[in-house]
Amino acid sequence: MGGAMAVLPVQDEELHAYVDGHLPAARRIEIEAWLARNEEAAQRVDAYRAQAELLHELFDPMLAEAPSEAVRALAEQLNQRLAARRRGWRGWLNQPVWRMAAGVALLVAGAVGGFVGNEAVSPRQPVPVTRPSFIQTFAEEAAQAHTFYTSENRFAVEMGADNREALDSWLSEKLGRTVFGPDLSGFGYHLIGGRSLPAPGGGAGAQYMYENDDHRRLTLFVGSPQGGQEQAFSYAQRGDVSMVYWVEGSLAYALIGQMNHDELMSITRTVHQEVKAGQHHASPSTATPGTDPMPPAIQPAMDVQPKDS
């Protein structure tokens, strides 16, 4: 059947790969068209997906349980050992997120003629195999955290945003500084919760997660920079995910979302205004004008996606 459409036959293995999200977009669309005409296979797909949902319902609750002290200690030791091994290894520069951060470093070095910290990477050097500065590592980790947790549905946040004050004070306690999730409902993004994560330099970081009605997610990662040097806004893009990061006062911020440059910049302005003003629960109609109409010195938008990919 289905002779009119030139769709390759769908094997059992491919149906599983479809359910598990391992197929390229083009083939996924073909299979969806095929499923629309194949009720039996569509029921299997539904059943397999329902199984995964039930497994998450059964076992995700344990993630809220704190690990034992022994497990926590071992994890910390393993973290140090692996990080030590990773330092100085050139292969890790090939990791996409890292290449993005390295590209950003070059971009900033070229545009501003210097870089936070004492790296001063010369654009003529082919590959900067130096120790990453705080802001590079911070940007890399924020991007990683975004990728990991925005793809999780049940494990996306550690604490929900039902009680925003509780969320803010919990994360503020973790960081040892007052932080809060700015109100972005003016852009259609609603705070769904947050989590505490390790930040570069050893302290705690806070990730606030937002979602819009299309289930697109935006994260704001906040951490404490070393040295406390202020850092102008930097913009990076990989695929359809954009990131802006900066250091303001005693905190570093990274705002990341699946959106274009202009949209992310508008949201950045609001976030920047709110954190500067320290507004805890601003009205949805954005912050009061006049406090800080433009963030200082936004770097030129530039796609720093590696050329060879």
Added chain:
Amino acid sequence: MTNFGIELGVHIASLRRYARSLLRGDPSEAEDLVQESLARALSRADQFKPGTNLRAWLFTIMHNVHVNQIRQKVSRPVEVPVEDVEQRLVSPPRQESRVELRQMSRALDELPEEQRQVLLLVALEGLKYDEVAEALGIPIGTVMSRLSRAREAVRVKLGAEGGGAHLRRVK
């Protein structure tokens, strides 16, 4: 510097959940499995090649530790009533899902362990098929056939007990 902080944290959460789902009976037994696996990973940290798949490496270690533990305890099978497990695992109980969850829990118990491992690693932990093959030390074709058999067995069980009708379509 904690370059691995977030990534490792995510993987350890995943290891803990997998251990719990694999060793249904006793939470402390699952935590012991994680602990022993991390201890072994620490002792072999020098063998990990930076830039290779950390998650597959960790799951491989855990699988090997698990296999050794089974060999050591083969004389002591642990049977725990499904209801007890659910009591611990499902909190708070979702009223509309109770029947489905109980059925899923039982269907999982009734799977052969080799199929249960593959199903949990793929459907719960989201490992790619080649990562599962690496972790369990089996060819990828075997991963696919075990996955297929496990999913069909669970589907038939949930369907046969009347639960299938309640499984909503997930878009």
